[in-house]
Amino acid sequence: METISFGTDGWRATLDEFTAPRVRMVGQAVATYLADEGHEGPVAVGYDARETSRGFAEELTRVLCANGFDVLLSDRDRPTPLVAHAIVDRGLAGGLVITASHNPPAYNGVKFIPEDGAPALPAVTDAIADRLAEPDPLPEAEHGTAREVDFAGPHADAALELVESITGTAGLAGLTVAYDAMHGSGRDTTDALLERAGATLERSRCERDPEFGGGSPEPAAVNLAKLIEVVTADGSDVDLGIANDGDADRIAVVTPDRGYLDENLFFAALYDYLLEDASGPAVRSVSTTFLIDRVAEAHGETVHEVPVGFKWVGEAMADRDALVGGEESGGFTVRGHVREKDGVLMALLAAAMHAAEPLDDRVDRLLETHGTVVQDKRSVACPDDEKSRVLAALEDVIPETVAGTAVADVNTADGFKLQLADGSWLLIRPSGTEPVLRVYAEAADDERVRALLEAGEELVEPLV
Structure with missing residues (x-):
């Protein structure tokens, strides 16, 4: 039990520590916590593309079912934000996701998402940690049932509807997007959504590889050399590049002029774009650029600074009715969506922004107005x-x-x-x-x- 520690975004560890018996203990702790809180509804279980993730997800499913909960198990590895959306969309008691996000393949992890679809706050993860124990099944007659479900379809419908409400249209006809899944769970999800919106896709690393090509599914510039080359090459017919991390809750954007677009600059461009037709404060982490504050001031808005960790962003977004929330690491969400970072939704919104006005032009204007950062x-x-x-x-x-x-x-x-x-x-x-x-x-x-x-x-x- 001392080995299991919930950090910024769940418990992650190398596979010598992240073992089936410990995962079962987490499943039991969540089941006990939900029961103690009076939750009786179904629980979602999702997982990423790592070799061990499906097996660990099945372990969680068995423990939850043995505690009387019905479980909706993802039909395949899917992005973490799809599970968060399913919890809210279906009115579930909560959800668990097996993922180590951008960490190397030697890692795995688990995170609990409460009924509001936002990252769990310390009061919740502490309560779960206090309940860590060996599985304690109910009599078989009281067990819940498990069934596989598709989390992708409903999330795509919601993303298209939300982006259309923001931009006036979610149509991307005439836009060519190069998409790099980094062998993670964004494949057949982010690219499928962009294609459904009408974009032409050029795909890279969109095959499942549990070893992530021998590296880490971290969408930093050093890991996206091919995507950057494709977008910035002379004569390229690609309009925009997009990449996700391993569980596709974060986004990286590549533009023709800048190449890798710093996440801080993307955040500022996103907020500036949203403020054209809406109002509201922004929430940013303590490590995120003050350029957000300058954009807010120019529009008569305010910014709320929170500690690093999207749980704090999500909490402040609810408290402040914020228009947008984000972190310098590439995690963002917007008002009207679940309060969890969502690299799939943001891919569609980034493409729609770029279709309306090239991102490079907007960023140039912001830096000319507010100063270089x-x-x-x-x-x-x-x-x-x-x-x-x-x-x-x-x-x-x-x-x-x-x-x-x-x-x-x-x-x-x-x-x-x-x-x-x-x-x-x-x-x-x-x-x-x-x-x-x-x-x-x-x-x-x-x-x-x-x-x-x-x-x-x-x-x-x-x-x-």
Whole structure:
């Protein structure tokens, strides 16, 4: 039980720790939690494209059924946001997804999604952790039933309806999109949705490969070289490139002029686009660009900053009736959809935005209006059990200046965010999914960002 720990987005571990007996304990804990909370409705179970995921999903299904719950098991590996949508769409008690998202194939994971379709808050995951136990089946006559269902169709219908309500049309006729599934669960889901909307698709890595081609299904620029080349090549007839991570809850966008479009810039373009015909605040994580704030101010709106983790974004979106919520890692959702990041929906919305006006043109206009913004991050290795000690030690050595600029304010909502007098910032926080400390920086140019990142590393490395 001590091995099972729910971090930023569920419990993830390498397969020597992520074992069937422990997965069954999680299933029992969820069943006990749901029963204690008075939930009697069906539970959704989904899974990603990893070799072990279907088997672990079946283990969860057996435990839930043995506790009296009916289970809707995904008919194949599907994106995590499809399960979140199914929970709300079908009025389910909640759901479980077997996925390690962008982690390497040696990992797997499990996350619980409550009845509202938003990521589980710590009060919920703590309650589940407190109930970890060996399976305790009811008499067989009281067992629930399991059946396989298609989560893709209803989600696609909802995505098309929502994007049409935002843009006036979800039609993408005449648009050519290059899509890279990275061998993950977005294949035959994201590309199928874009094609249904009328786009012409050029597919890459849209075959299931549990080893993800020998890498990690992380849609960072370094892993998307082929997609970038296809979109930016001279004479290319591709209008836009889109990629998803392993469980397709995140999106990466590639444009003809910029190549890999920084997620912060996409977020700013998305919010600016939505504000053309709607109103409302934005929610962003502490590691996400201040450019969102500048866009909001220009439209008379506000921004709410939350700790890293989409659970906090989802919570604030409900509390503030936000128009959009997102993180610099490429996770976004919009008002009218489930409060879980959804790389499938965002692929359709990004394509519709680009069809209305090239994303490069919108981003150029935003940067001309609000100033250039550059952001980057690095990682410093740190064992999970050392993170609290290092952060406590860091509190005692926060400097008065960083890279020659005075520290104007210190935000401790998630680690330490040092806001500097020139408008730049440095953030040091613990990763919730990997044994590292993250060092983020934002400034007006690359050279300044590098200086801030180096200062951050110099600050934290002696403490590890």
